[in-house]
Amino acid sequence: MSNKIRVATTSLAGCFGCHMSFLDIDERMLQLAQVVEFDRSPITDIEHCTNCDIGLIEGGVCNSENVHVLREFRKNCKILVAVGACAINGGLPAMRNFIPLEDCLREAYFDGIGVENAQVPNDPELPLLLDKVHPIHEVVKIDYFLPGCPPSADVFWKFLTDLIEGREPSLPYELVHYD
Amino acid sequence: MKQFIQDLVTKNHYKSTHLLQVLRDVQTRYHFIPEGAITQLTELLNVPRTQIIGVIEFYSFLHLHRQGHYELLISDSITDHMLGKHELMAYLSEKLNVGIGKVREDGLVSLDNTSCSGMCDQGPAGLVNGHALTRLDKSKIDTIAELINQEKPLDEWPTELFAVADNIYKPDLLLNSQFTPGAAIKAVFERGIDATLAQINESGLRGRGGAGFKTAMKWQFCKEEASDQHYVICNADEGEPGTFKDRILLNSYADQVFEGMTVCATIIGATEGYLYLRGEYLHLHEPLLAVLQQRRDAGLLGKNILGQNFDFDIHIHLGAGAYICGEESALIESLEGKAGIPRNRPPYPVTSGYMNKPTVVNNVETFMAAANIAINGGAWFANIGTEKSKGTKILSICGDCAKPGIYEYPFGTTVREILKDCQAEDVFGIQIGGPSGLFISNQELDRKLAFEDLATGGSFIIFNNTRNVLDIVYNFTHFFAHESCGFCTPCRVGTSLLKKQLDKIHDGHGSAGDIVALEELCQLVKNNSHCGLGQTAANPILTTLERYPDLYENQLKNISYEPGFDLDGSLATARRMANRNDAAAHLEQIEDELATHGTTSPGAQA
Ligand SMILES: Cc1cc2nc3c(=O)[nH]c(=O)nc-3n(C[C@H](O)[C@H](O)[C@H](O)COP(=O)(O)O)c2cc1C
Ligand code: SF4
Ligand code: SF4
Numbered sequence: 001m002s003n004k005i006r007v008a009t010t011s012l013a014g015c016f017g018c019h020m021s022f023l024d025i026d027e028r029m030l031q032l033a034q035v036v037e038f039d040r041s042p043i044t045d046i047e048h049c050t051n052c053d054i055g056l057i058e059g060g061v062c063n064s065e066n067v068h069v070l071r072e073f074r075k076n077c078k079i080l081v082a083v084g085a086c087a088i089n090g091g092l093p094a095m096r097n098f099i100p101l102e103d104c105l106r107e108a109y110f111d112g113i114g115v116e117n118a119q120v121p122n123d124p125e126l127p128l129l130l131d132k133v134h135p136i137h138e139v140v141k142i143d144y145f146l147p148g149c150p151p152s153a154d155v156f157w158k159f160l161t162d163l164i165e166g167r168e169p170s171l172p173y174e175l176v177h178y179d
Numbered sequence: 180m181k182q183f184i185q186d187l188v189t190k191n192h193y194k195s196t197h198l199l200q201v202l203r204d205v206q207t208r209y210h211f212i213p214e215g216a217i218t219q220l221t222e223l224l225n226v227p228r229t230q231i232i233g234v235i236e237f238y239s240f241l242h243l244h245r246q247g248h249y250e251l252l253i254s255d256s257i258t259d260h261m262l263g264k265h266e267l268m269a270y271l272s273e274k275l276n277v278g279i280g281k282v283r284e285d286g287l288v289s290l291d292n293t294s295c296s297g298m299c300d301q302g303p304a305g306l307v308n309g310h311a312l313t314r315l316d317k318s319k320i321d322t323i324a325e326l327i328n329q330e331k332p333l334d335e336w337p338t339e340l341f342a343v344a345d346n347i348y349k350p351d352l353l354l355n356s357q358f359t360p361g362a363a364i365k366a367v368f369e370r371g372i373d374a375t376l377a378q379i380n381e382s383g384l385r386g387r388g389g390a391g392f393k394t395a396m397k398w399q400f401c402k403e404e405a406s407d408q409h410y411v412i413c414n415a416d417e418g419e420p421g422t423f424k425d426r427i428l429l430n431s432y433a434d435q436v437f438e439g440m441t442v443c444a445t446i447i448g449a450t451e452g453y454l455y456l457r458g459e460y461l462h463l464h465e466p467l468l469a470v471l472q473q474r475r476d477a478g479l480l481g482k483n484i485l486g487q488n489f490d491f492d493i494h495i496h497l498g499a500g501a502y503i504c505g506e507e508s509a510l511i512e513s514l515e516g517k518a519g520i521p522r523n524r525p526p527y528p529v530t531s532g533y534m535n536k537p538t539v540v541n542n543v544e545t546f547m548a549a550a551n552i553a554i555n556g557g558a559w560f561a562n563i564g565t566e567k568s569k570g571t572k573i574l575s576i577c578g579d580c581a582k583p584g585i586y587e588y589p590f591g592t593t594v595r596e597i598l599k600d601c602q603a604e605d606v607f608g609i610q611i612g613g614p615s616g617l618f619i620s621n622q623e624l625d626r627k628l629a630f631e632d633l634a635t636g637g638s639f640i641i642f643n644n645t646r647n648v649l650d651i652v653y654n655f656t657h658f659f660a661h662e663s664c665g666f667c668t669p670c671r672v673g674t675s676l677l678k679k680q681l682d683k684i685h686d687g688h689g690s691a692g693d694i695v696a697l698e699e700l701c702q703l704v705k706n707n708s709h710c711g712l713g714q715t716a717a718n719p720i721l722t723t724l725e726r727y728p729d730l731y732e733n734q735l736k737n738i739s740y741e742p743g744f745d746l747d748g749s750l751a752t753a754r755r756m757a758n759r760n761d762a763a764a765h766l767e768q769i770e771d772e773l774a775t776h777g778t779t780s781p782g783a784q785a
Contacts, residue, residue, distance in 0.1 A: 064750060064766055071770050074740075101752045120757040128753040128764055134744070140770070141692060141740040 004037040005164055006052040008077060011042065012066040013093040013133055014059025017150045018084040019043075022056075024153035035164055040073075049076035054163060057142075058083045058150075060090040061134045065127035074140040079163070082142045085149040087135065094133040101131045144169060147176055183208060184216055188223045195224045196534075198234060198516035202241050203458070203499055207308065210289075211245040230517070237518035237664075238499035239293065240309065240458050247282050247289030249327050251275075252306045253315075256295035256420045257610075257654040258577045258640060259302040267303050267315055268292075274324040288327050294502055294658060295420035296459045299577035299640070300346050300584045308333060309461040312340055343462060345427045346584030349600055352563060352571045353544075354432075354587045356551050361479050363438045363553040367445050368487050370553075376402075376446050379549060381557025383569030388414055388505075388542030389612065389636035390711075391568075394549060397539055401529040402447045404537035411443045411452035412514065412533060412540045416498055416505035418457060419613035420658060421638035423575040425543040427585050429456070429463050432547055433470045437493060439546025441480065442553045443539055444491040452493045453533070455510050458500050467495055502662040506710055507540040508532075509664065520666045521710040544573055544637070564590035568629040576601045578610075578641035588628055595624040598641065605643045608726075613638035614655035615715035617722040618648075648730050649685045652719045656681050659716035670713030673704035677717060683743030689735045698724065741769055 011019060019042060025032070040049045049055070055077030061067060074080055085091040096104055110118045136142055146155055155175050162169035187204055191197035198220070205216050212235050221228045235241045253259070253268055268279065268290075277283040277290045298304035298313050305312040307323070310333060319340060326336055347354060367375045380395035401409060413436060417425040428436055440452045456464065471493055474480040482490050496514055498504050504513045508522035511533050532538025541549075548570060552560050560570045568590035574597070577583040581602035588597065598606060608620045612635035619626060619633070626632050642651060660674040680697045683689050701717035701724075708714050724731055746766040754764050 064763070067746065067766055074770065102756065105753070105756050120753075122757040122759050124759065124761045124763050126757075128750045128757060128759065130746075130749045131752050132744075132749060138744065139742050139746075 005035055005054065006039045006050075007036050007041070007054045007056065007160075008039040008049050008052045008073060009041040009043070009056040010058070010069055010073065012057060012059035012069060012087070012136070013062035013090075014084065014086045015092070016042070016058070018058035018086075021148075021150035021153055022083075022156045025157050026153070028157055032160065036160075039076075049073055052077045053079065054160070055080045056083050057081065057087050057136055059086045059136075060093055061130065061136055061139050062093050063127040063129050067130075067139060070136055070140050079143045080140065081144045081146060081159075082136050083146045084151055085147070088137075088145050088147060090133045090135050091149065094135075097132045101129060105129070146171075148178070180209070180213065180215055181219065184219045184223070188220070193223065194516075195226050196514070196516045198224060198226055198231065199238070199499060199513060200496060200516075202231075202235060202238075203497055206241050206499075209245075210248060210250060211242045226516075234516070234518050238501050240500040245282065245286065247277070247287055248330075249288045250306075250308050251288060251290045251323075252293035252296075253290070254294075254296040254298065254302060254304045254306075255292040255654075255658075256299055256302065256304075257651055258299040258421065259295075259304060260650075260654060261578060261646070262302045264303045267317070267320065270317060271320050271324075274320055275327065287330070293459075293500065294418065294662060297417055297423040297426055297457070298343070299421050299423055299575065301344055306459065306461075309458060310341055311343055311459065311462050313343055341462065343426075343430070345431055346582075347427065347431075348582050348584045349586040349588070351587035351589065352560070353547060353551060353573065354585070356435075356555075358432075358435050358438075358551070358554075360434045360438065360474065360477060361485065363435075363442050363550040364445070364479060364485055366554045367442055368485065372446055375442065375553055378557040379552055382548075382552045382560035383557075383564075384545065384548055384552060384560065385568065385630060386542055387544035387548070387572070387636065389419070389615075389634070391630045391634060394541065394545055397529055397541070398443060398446050400527075401537045401539045404530050406537050408451070408534070408536045409444075409447045409449040410533040410536055410538040411440045411447065411449045412507075412510065412528075412538060413440055413452070413454045413543055413546055414505060414507065414510060414540055415454055415460070415543050416457045416502075416510060417460075417543075418502035418505045418662075419615060419636055419638050420655070421575060421577055421610065421613045421640040422636055423577075424573045424585055424637045426460055426463070428543050428547055428573070429460070429467060433467055434474070435547045435550045436543050437470065437474060437480070437546075439541075439548070439550035439553075440493060441484070441491055442549055443541070443546065445489060447537070447539055449539075450490050450492070452491065453514055454493060454495045455504070455514060456495055456497050457504075458498045461497065464495065464497060471495070501664070502658075503664040503710075503712055506712065509710070510540065511538065518664075520664050521712075542636070565627070565629045565631065567631045572628055572635070573637060574628075574635070574639045575637050576639045576641070579603060579606070579643035579646070580641050590627075590629045592628050593625050594619070594628070594633070597628070597639070598624065601641070603641045603643070605645075607642045607644045607646055608648070609642065610638070610640040610651070610655075610719075611635050613640075614658055614719050615711070617718060618651075618726065619722075620726045648723050648727055649681075649734065652723050653681060653685050655719035656716075659712065663712060663716070667707075667709035667713065669704055669707035670709065670716065673700065673708070673713065674716050676700055677704060677720065679743065681720060684731060684734050686743075687734060687736070688741045688743045690738050690740050691735065692740070693735065694724070694728075694731055738769060 038044045039052045040046045055073040159169045282289040301313040303315045384394040385391040503509045504519040509519035513519040528538040574586045660678040663670045663674045665671045705717045
């Protein structure tokens, strides 16, 4: 195995906006690629994590699959990072927490306009929804949190370069104020 | 309804500041605020519809949805729990066939919890349509259930259900004073206004509501503020769980309290004053109105008081179930008919308070002390107490002791002495000053009642060795999360996070990093909140964690992490609706167990 730092990323209940923002580091990606190797990630299409140094998680936990993926990351990543508002707070998907899951499913699969053949899909391959959307730190231990919706490319860059160069990551005020 | 609302508004002189009072009456009559009432009030009071809805949603005694014809609320104070509230609530719920937080299908009765109703020495307590119920037990609940099912009007209920006792066990300087109504006002006019303020200054009197600001200084600042009107407000919100001494003062010493307000009015030049009475003390409303009328009849209130060409009158406003309205600027907002959200300070109320005029806000006990000082002089008071805490303090003592009730002590008295008087045995610890104060252990009994050591607004809750500290902190932390007014994020979100994180440990889901995470959260809420509520909301956790770290750590599991909620349970609804029960339709609570079962992600298999 090479000496490169291994990074895995995934999106749970997120919109991929955080991943897009990560890609906005643009040409710095080449610089990063010199020291970093990507493991499981939408960028690589690797399906399962192997031992990694850093895991970046976008999105909260809304279903059973999210729980399994998150646990796989926790088991394999030395440092696990909650990226963006959804991972940290549940974010937009957590808006459904104010509506009972039963009502959500009824609206989607029984009572909604244009529903035919009303039933909740029950293929065992489909993950089941949790009754609430949870921030990821409520399911596994998280080491760092990157705020923002999404965190800017500079936040990713600052955070990763700090870690890679062996510094305790810190985000200056300019990177985390939003007004 | 139209006529009812019209009459109500007329009675309230079309004043928008009376919105909360009007809404209280609508709630009493209809058991919710009907849509039609909101529309009508929008026009009559010229208040935006959204603001009216905002006020209804803010106060826990007002409802947008219909409550039962009998609205039953049971007090959720820790002392009520210690007296068996939990089982009683279950019994009540079963007996009346109504869920907690629900309205029975026939609409006759609704049942819910409410924050401490101030009857800690005679709990378990509750409220029915706002009227206090005390010393509840199964037989009383049987009676109540029957009365409700027979639809008996409240005024036909047996009076012993509503009996509220004073329970004064140790009177001292103030509670023993012989008082003739009018004596303090006469003393002011004889001695002169400035000389009276000088006496109050000399007495060293500090506010009894908790913060301990020097009373004479507050009055002086207000007096010096040039304005066409000044106001005097008596803070009788008494929402701090475990505090009930103001209830006794208003029940048996109301003349002295009103007289203290009148003395203040002469000094600062006010012609109007308000008593802000917490909604839970509705039973005191009529009697207090009667005392005010007596005082008017005796020439001690109203126009030309004692022939001295001085006008002053007092009105009573009722709260509607919001602890935050005890904070003085939130109280003022509430008096103005709005939601009780604390203002930015400065400006302080002494410069810009009620209706943005200079206003003195003092606690009930402060006014009572001031009235007596006006009569007896500053030295009479200052001779007692310690260097920085003069006079006496009236305590509401409750919890594990043989004689819960009211005790008055000179400042400087030790906790040990107090525990002896109220016959507390096998003491584990004491919550001083209510949940926002501090928890002391049985190793600290020589500490003293004083602003320089143990400051308290009057709450003194005793716990014996059978009590579990985490249960106590659980109750207090939930209280703050419930009472946060929601204005600022560190407190609105922070108190809920504190509750969640504490529950996790309390319920046995905690692991290695959870106490550190809890502590960090405490500091965040404490240091970043807008007002005293948020700034003190973490005190129950901080003061017990400091004293009993072991009791917290014993709760932790010896694993690196466990979710604080039931993972598999939270799939139950989806499982049922999708009609599944295969292996992939379940989750293990702890990760390592999962590995041995070899479940993999169904998504990944696809
Ligand atoms: C959340 C909160 C609740 C309060 N509740 C009360 C109360 O119920 N009664 C009271 O007198 N003061 C209460 N206070 C203190 C008041 O803001 C104010 O300091 C006090 O009424 C001033 O009167 P004093 O100087 O006579 O103590 C509370 C403060 C906070 C922050
Ligand atoms: S934080 Fe924002 S950008 Fe990131 S996944 Fe959530 S919604 Fe998308
Ligand atoms: S600290 Fe809490 S109670 Fe005070 S203003 Fe903020 S949200 Fe409201």
